[in-house]
């Protein structure tokens with residue numbers, strides 16, 4: 419295993435162990451809530467790639483689970499949201515009549531999750547809930563309901579565990595903040 423810290427990482431914010439523990443806590447509550455009905459997990463690419471996989475594997479075998487993905491973007495190559503959410507890839511299957519659980523890596527200004535709740539909500543799911551690993555409550559622009567929340571983030575730009583800066587650092591097993599010079603290019 420590579421134990422050398424990649425260039426540009428200033429400090430670890432959440433370790434892989436802390437992320438795993440939060441995921442297990444979320445899975446326990448979700449397992450109770452969906453014990454008697456099938457659930458369709460909808461992972462939001464690219465950021466929720468690893469979280470969706472780890473959350474799904476933390477849920478008990480007894481649950482009736484399907485997994486789908488969609489892809490949206492609002493940040494482009496910047497560390498600031500453009501404020502405009504674009505759907506890059508839709509779900510492969512319909513949501514009508516299903517118990518849908520949106521799985522997101524992070525909520526910041528809230529526009530992405532609000533857009534997705536509206537998009538999927540119009541498809542007449544049997545129920546629609548949201549599970550978000552990381553909450554950044556400092557710059558909300560819309561009031562959005564989150565049913566399952568993992569960890570509260572400090573007010574800093576973080577990368578790793580699916581989150582990127584200019585498409586880099588997604589593969590890190592932990593969440594970290596970057597050195598200021600990284601943003602200066």
Ligand code: PRP
Pocket residue numbers: 462463464465466490491492493494499522523524525526527528529530531581582
């Ligand atoms: C990030 C993140 C969330 C969204 C949250 O995605 O993965 O989906 O932003 O931000 P918000 O609450 O301010 O809308 P991004 O647009 O960077 O795309 P990516 O997941 O492909 O990196």
